[in-house]
Structure formats: C-alpha cells, structure tokens
Amino acid sequence: MELEEMKAVWKELSSRLDNQEKINEQLIIRMAHQRSASRLSRIIRLESAGAIVSIAATIFIITQFHKLQDFISILSGIIVTAFLLISIVIGLLIVQRASKINIISKTYSQTYIDFKHLTALLKRYKQISLIGFFVLPVAMIPLIFVIILNKTAPLDWSKYLESLVAAVIILPIVWWLILKFYKRNISKVREAIDEVKELKSKSE
Amino acid sequence: MTKEQQFIILIQENEGVIHKITSLYADSREDQKDLFQEVVVQLWTALDRFKNESKVSTWIYRIALNTAITRLRKVKKQVDNEALDLVMFNYAEPENQELDHKINALHASIAKLNELDKAIILLVLEDKSYEEISQIIGISVSNVGTRLMRIKQKLKEKMTTSYGT
Numbered sequence: 001m002e003l004e005e006m007k008a009v010w011k012e013l014s015s016r017l018d019n020q021e022k023i024n025e026q027l028i029i030r031m032a033h034q035r036s037a038s039r040l041s042r043i044i045r046l047e048s049a050g051a052i053v054s055i056a057a058t059i060f061i062i063t064q065f066h067k068l069q070d071f072i073s074i075l076s077g078i079i080v081t082a083f084l085l086i087s088i089v090i091g092l093l094i095v096q097r098a099s100k101i102n103i104i105s106k107t108y109s110q111t112y113i114d115f116k117h118l119t120a121l122l123k124r125y126k127q128i129s130l131i132g133f134f135v136l137p138v139a140m141i142p143l144i145f146v147i148i149l150n151k152t153a154p155l156d157w158s159k160y161l162e163s164l165v166a167a168v169i170i171l172p173i174v175w176w177l178i179l180k181f182y183k184r185n186i187s188k189v190r191e192a193i194d195e196v197k198e199l200k201s202k203s204e
Numbered sequence: 205m206t207k208e209q210q211f212i213i214l215i216q217e218n219e220g221v222i223h224k225i226t227s228l229y230a231d232s233r234e235d236q237k238d239l240f241q242e243v244v245v246q247l248w249t250a251l252d253r254f255k256n257e258s259k260v261s262t263w264i265y266r267i268a269l270n271t272a273i274t275r276l277r278k279v280k281k282q283v284d285n286e287a288l289d290l291v292m293f294n295y296a297e298p299e300n301q302e303l304d305h306k307i308n309a310l311h312a313s314i315a316k317l318n319e320l321d322k323a324i325i326l327l328v329l330e331d332k333s334y335e336e337i338s339q340i341i342g343i344s345v346s347n348v349g350t351r352l353m354r355i356k357q358k359l360k361e362k363m364t365t366s367y368g369t
Contacts (some may be wrong), residue, residue, distance in 0.1 A: 001306070001309075001310065001359070001360065001363055003328070003356060006310055006329060006359070007328075007329055007331070009303070009306045009307055009310050010310065010329040010330075012303060012307060013224070013307050013310075013311065014220055014224070014330075017219075017220040017223050017224065018220050028211065028212050028215045028216075028244060031240075031241045031244040031245065031248075
C-alpha cells in the first residue's frame with residue numbers, strides 16, 4: 001500500500017470516528033478532575049506509610065518496655081506510645097475519609113460532605129501534631145537512651161541539650177513542610193470540587 | 205466563555221484525534237479508555253498555559269502524543285492489537301469488507317511500530333506538514349523525512365506479509 005492509499009484508508013477511519021456519538025460534556029469535566037484523585041492518593045500514601053511506621057515503632061517500644069526501670073523512662077515510654085497510637089488511629093481515619101471522596105462517581109453534595117469530613121479531621125490532626133512536635137522530642141530522648149543505646153537515662157537535663165537544640169531547629173521545618181504538602185493537595189481537591197459544583201449547577 | 209465551555213468544545217472537536225492516538229498506543233478497550241482520560245486530564249491542566257503560539261491542533265497532538273508515549277514507556281510493553289474493533293466506531297457496513305480489512309491491516313501495522321514512528325506516521329496520515337510534525341514531536345524536519353522513508357518501508361513489509369495488502 002502506498003502512502004496515498006494509506007492516507008485514503010486513514011481518512012475513512014477518521015470519518016467513521018467522526019460519526020460516533022460525541023462524548024458527554026459532564027464526562028469531559030469529570031475526567032479532567034481525575035487529577036484530584038491523584039492528589040488524594042498522595043495523601044493516602046503518606047498516611048498509610050506513616051501508619052505502618054507508627055505501628056512498627058509502637059510494637060518495638062511495647063516489646064522493649066521491660067527495659068524501662070526508672071520513672072523518667074517509663075513516663076517517656078507511655079507518652080511516646082500514646083502519641084503513636086493516636087497518630088495511627090488518626091492516620092487510618094484520614095486514609096478512610098480520603099478514599100471515600102470520588103468526584104467522578106458520587107454526587108457533588110456527597111463529595112462535598114466527604115471532603116468536609118476529611119478537612120475537619122486534618123484540622124484536628126494539625127493541632128495534635130503541633131503539640132506532638134514539641135512534646136515528643138523531649139519524651140523520646142530518655143527512651144532512646146534506654147532502649148536503643150542501652151544506657152540509663154541521665155537525670156541531668158543538660159546532657160540532653162544538644163539533642164533538644166537539634167529538635168527545636170529541625171522539627172519546625174519538618175512540620176512546615178508536611179503542612180505545606182497537605183495544604184497544596186487539599187486546595188487542589190477543593191478547586192476540583194468547586195469546578196464540578198459550577199458545572200452541575202449549570203446543567204440543572 | 206468559561207474555561208469549562210472552552211474545554212468541552214475543544215475535546216468534542218478533537219475527540220476523533222484523541223481516539224486515534226489511544227487506539228494506537230493502548231491495546232485493550234480499558235487501557236484505551238484510561239489513556240483517553242489521561243489525555244483529557246493533561247489537556248485540562250495545560251489549557252491555562254496555552255498561549256496560542258501554535259495551532260490548537262498542533263498543541264493537542266503534542267500533548268496527546270506525549271501522554272501516550274510516556275504511558276507506553278511506563279507500561280513497557282508493545283501494543284499488540286491485531287485487529288481494530290470496528291464495532292467501537294458503531295459503524296461497520298458489510299459491503300465494505302475489503303475496506304474494513306485495509307483499515308484493520310493499516311491500523312494493526314502502525315500499532316506494531318515503535319512509539320516515535322507511530323507518532324510520525326499518524327501525523328503524516330493526518331496530513332500534517334513536516335514542519336508541523338517537527339514542532340509536535342521535537343525532531344528536525346530532515347529527520348522527519350528520513351524516518352518517514354523507513355516507516356513506509358516497514359509498513360509495506362508488515363502489511364504485505366501479515367495481511368496480504
């Protein structure tokens with residue numbers, strides 16, 4: 001088949017395609033907002049990874065709890081374990097609520113409700129994590145001394161100074177980066193939901 | 205005109221082009237639908253950045269082909285659609301069996317080319333000039349000509365040996 005004949009055959013294929021029923025308007029817009037699903041899956045992936053790490057850390061601390069003998073290390077073990085358990089529960093709830101959001105297959109109002117539930121939970125998580133970022137470094141240091149370094153936790157807090165200074169510098173940066181990640185992804189999902197709302201109100 | 209209205213018109217007017225690309229770069233109907241959706245997403249995302257520096261069709265081909273080629277490289281498998289499903293087009297006249305056979309043969313032979321050759325021959329068959337093809341794909345005009353000669357040869361061989369056309 002020469003090129004000219006190929007072109008003629010291809011033209012026939014094209015005209016058959018043109019005779020097909022045109023894609024529905026609503027479907028086009030909903031497809032475009034598939035992007036929001038990828039934003040939500042980033043959040044889901046991060047939280048799932050966080051939950052797995054937290055579960056592993058919790059199990060580790062519980063199995064090593066017998067090493068904690070003095071008041072400071074026992075208290076630090078309890079505080080860290082409590083924070084880990086709270087973050088596991090919230091993390092899994094975030095995964096569950098983010099997975100429920102589906103712009104394409106659900107109605108706008110249901111999507112909006114699901115989205116509101118997620119943002120409310122993220123707000124609560126932000127508050128808890130802010131406390132955690134200040135309390136946890138202090139709580140973890142005795143635990144690290146006893147469980148990982150196999151030493152007695154020093155009672156003299158000046159020995160923890162370097163670690164505390166490092167935590168004060170590094171942790172706010174880490175917290176800000178995580179917050180930025182969530183803010184960016186959630187705002188893209190919100191944009192997508194608002195655009196679908198506009199489309200829906202025009203078609204009704 | 206709102207952004208959505210502009211976008212809807214753009215997709216509806218160029219739906220055929222996107223379907224042709226997806227049919228060459230994805231084998232199963234499900235994969236073709238997924239690729240169609242991905243192309244729509246990419247066009248929507250890129251719409252704000254489109255500044256009319258090129259023709260709309262050039263812009264659409266560039267994005268659709270880039271999306272398809274990127275996806276194919278990720279999947280890392282050769283498209284192996286032996287026959288185009290003409291029922292997909294809701295149109296298959298029994299008296300045009302010879303033409304159907306040629307359409308199938310051409311489509312299947314093109315589908316077996318590598319990702320870049322597919323893009324070039326698709327654009328040639330769509331009557332794009334060498335300059336446009338070079339803009340869309342990002343290779344030089346002379347390279348388009350050289351590659352096209354080889355592509356035509358490959359297609360002729362495939363169509364003769366596999367389909368007797």
